[in-house]
Amino acid sequence: MDDSLETPNFVPPKPDPQADDDQQGEEDEEENMPDWTKLARPGASRTVIPKRGEKEFEPKAGGGSGLQQHVLEKSRNAMFDALRGVRATSTKSLSYGIWYPDISRVHITVSRGTHMSSMGHSVSRPAGSPKRLEMLPEEAIYLVERGSLFCWKSTDLPISGELDLENVGGVPMSVQQTYSELLGKEDVTAERLEVYSYLRRLGYVVTRTKPPTDSYPQAAPFIMKLHPSSLFSSFKGWMSRVYNAFTNLGFNWWRPLQLSRWLRSHKLYKSVFPKLRFIPTGHKLPLNQAPRKPSEPSPYTFFYNVYKPNTSFKRTSPPTPDYQMVVINARTTPMPSLQELTALFEVSPELPPPLPRRRNPPPGGFPPEPAPVEKTLLQRLLPIFFKPPPPLGLPPRRPHPFMALKAGKKMVVIAVVDAGSIGFYRLGEGALEEWPMY
Structure with a gap:
C-alpha cells in the first residue's frame, strides 16, 4: 500500500x-x-x-x-x-482453397461464411465441366489475412493420407507465403490491395472494372444520356450561327458589347451576359495539348467498381456500380494531365443535378384541390391547344446553380496511397457554359 x-x-x-x-x-x-x-x-x-x-497515477520525480x-x-x-496470443477463428466461417500459380487463381473447395456471396466468380475448368468458385489474388489475400480462408498450393508430389479438409491435395501456405506468391499477379499491386482491403472492411463490395477473363462477370453498363438532334433543333442552331456570323462582323475585342440605342432588349441581363461569352468554351472543344505517347500507358484508368453496403448485389450479374475508382501510388505517379482526366470523364456517366431543398408548406397549409372538371369535346379532340391547369401548392423549384456547379456533371474518384496512407479525392467536371448567369 x-x-x-x-x-x-x-x-x-x-x-x-x-x-x-x-x-x-x-x-x-x-x-x-x-x-x-x-x-x-x-x-x-x-x-x-x-x-x-x-490513468492509474501521475508520474512523479521520485517514482x-x-x-x-x-x-x-x-x-x-x-x-x-x-x-x-494466437489468433483463432471459428470453423463455421472458415473456407478452404487451393492456389494454382499457372492460372493465378484460388479454387475454393469448401465455401463458408457470408463473404462468398459478394466475392469470387464461377468458372468452368476444363470447358464443359461443372463450374467451380475461383477468386482473384486480392480477394484470396484479404480472406487469408483476416483468418477466413485456409489456402494450399497445388503440387504434383504425392500426398500421404486421405483427401479431407486437413489435406486437400497441396502444400499449406502461411500468410507470409500467400502475400509473397499472390501479390503482383493479375495486376495486383500493394497499393491496390491496400485499397481493396480497406473498402472491404468498411462494408463496400469491390469488383474489377475490366474483366480479367471472359468468365468474370461484367457490371451493368452506365446509361449514357444522349441528346438527339431533331430537325427543328438543327435548323434553329444553324440559324443562330448564321445570325451570329452577320452580327459579329465588326466585333471589337476591347468593346465586345454592341448595345443598340433604340432597342431596350439589348440592355437586359438576358442579352448582355450571352454577348460577354465571346470566347469558345465547353468540354466538347478539342484539346490543344499533344496526347500521351502510345508507348506510355496512363496510370489513370479505372481499376475497381465500388458498390455501397446497402446496394443489392448479385455475384453472377453485378448491377451498375456506384463509383469507379482509380488507384495510384503517390510516390511514383504525378498529377493527372488534362488529357488523362478527359479520358476518365468520357467514360463516366452524367450525374443528375442535386435536388433543391424541401420547402415547408404555408402556415395555413395547401388549399384543397378542386373537383375535377369534365373536359369538353373540343378539349378531347385537340388536347395540344388546351394546357392543363397548374397544380396547387408550391411550384417546383429549380436546382440551385451554385450547388450544381459545385457537384459537377461527372465525377471521378482517385485513391492515392502514400506509404500506407490512403486518401480519396473526388474530381468533378463542371458545366459553366450551360448555366445562364442571369
Missing part, C-alpha cells in the same frame, strides 16, 4: 494550475488507450475487446509507490500476453 496514504495526519497537496495545463496534453493522448487487463488470456475461449481505461508499480506491471503483462 501507499505509505503516505496510511499516515493519519496526511493532507493531500493543493493542485497546481500550471502543472495541470502542462499535463492536459499528456492526458488527452493517453485517455484513448485500451485497458489490457480487461482482455481475456490467450487460452480463453472468448475474447473481450479491451475498453478505455483511466511511484508499490501499489502503483504493481498496477502498471499488471497492465504491461496483460498487454504482452495479448500480443503473444
Whole structure:
C-alpha cells in the first residue's frame, strides 16, 4: 500500500494550475488507450475487446509507490500476453482453397461464411465441366489475412493420407507465403490491395472494372444520356450561327458589347451576359495539348467498381456500380494531365443535378384541390391547344446553380496511397457554359 496514504495526519497537496495545463496534453493522448487487463488470456475461449481505461497515477520525480508499480506491471503483462496470443477463428466461417500459380487463381473447395456471396466468380475448368468458385489474388489475400480462408498450393508430389479438409491435395501456405506468391499477379499491386482491403472492411463490395477473363462477370453498363438532334433543333442552331456570323462582323475585342440605342432588349441581363461569352468554351472543344505517347500507358484508368453496403448485389450479374475508382501510388505517379482526366470523364456517366431543398408548406397549409372538371369535346379532340391547369401548392423549384456547379456533371474518384496512407479525392467536371448567369 501507499505509505503516505496510511499516515493519519496526511493532507493531500493543493493542485497546481500550471502543472495541470502542462499535463492536459499528456492526458488527452493517453485517455484513448485500451485497458489490457480487461482482455481475456490467450487460452480463453472468448475474447473481450479491451475498453478505455483511466490513468492509474501521475508520474512523479521520485517514482511511484508499490501499489502503483504493481498496477502498471499488471497492465504491461496483460498487454504482452495479448500480443503473444494466437489468433483463432471459428470453423463455421472458415473456407478452404487451393492456389494454382499457372492460372493465378484460388479454387475454393469448401465455401463458408457470408463473404462468398459478394466475392469470387464461377468458372468452368476444363470447358464443359461443372463450374467451380475461383477468386482473384486480392480477394484470396484479404480472406487469408483476416483468418477466413485456409489456402494450399497445388503440387504434383504425392500426398500421404486421405483427401479431407486437413489435406486437400497441396502444400499449406502461411500468410507470409500467400502475400509473397499472390501479390503482383493479375495486376495486383500493394497499393491496390491496400485499397481493396480497406473498402472491404468498411462494408463496400469491390469488383474489377475490366474483366480479367471472359468468365468474370461484367457490371451493368452506365446509361449514357444522349441528346438527339431533331430537325427543328438543327435548323434553329444553324440559324443562330448564321445570325451570329452577320452580327459579329465588326466585333471589337476591347468593346465586345454592341448595345443598340433604340432597342431596350439589348440592355437586359438576358442579352448582355450571352454577348460577354465571346470566347469558345465547353468540354466538347478539342484539346490543344499533344496526347500521351502510345508507348506510355496512363496510370489513370479505372481499376475497381465500388458498390455501397446497402446496394443489392448479385455475384453472377453485378448491377451498375456506384463509383469507379482509380488507384495510384503517390510516390511514383504525378498529377493527372488534362488529357488523362478527359479520358476518365468520357467514360463516366452524367450525374443528375442535386435536388433543391424541401420547402415547408404555408402556415395555413395547401388549399384543397378542386373537383375535377369534365373536359369538353373540343378539349378531347385537340388536347395540344388546351394546357392543363397548374397544380396547387408550391411550384417546383429549380436546382440551385451554385450547388450544381459545385457537384459537377461527372465525377471521378482517385485513391492515392502514400506509404500506407490512403486518401480519396473526388474530381468533378463542371458545366459553366450551360448555366445562364442571369
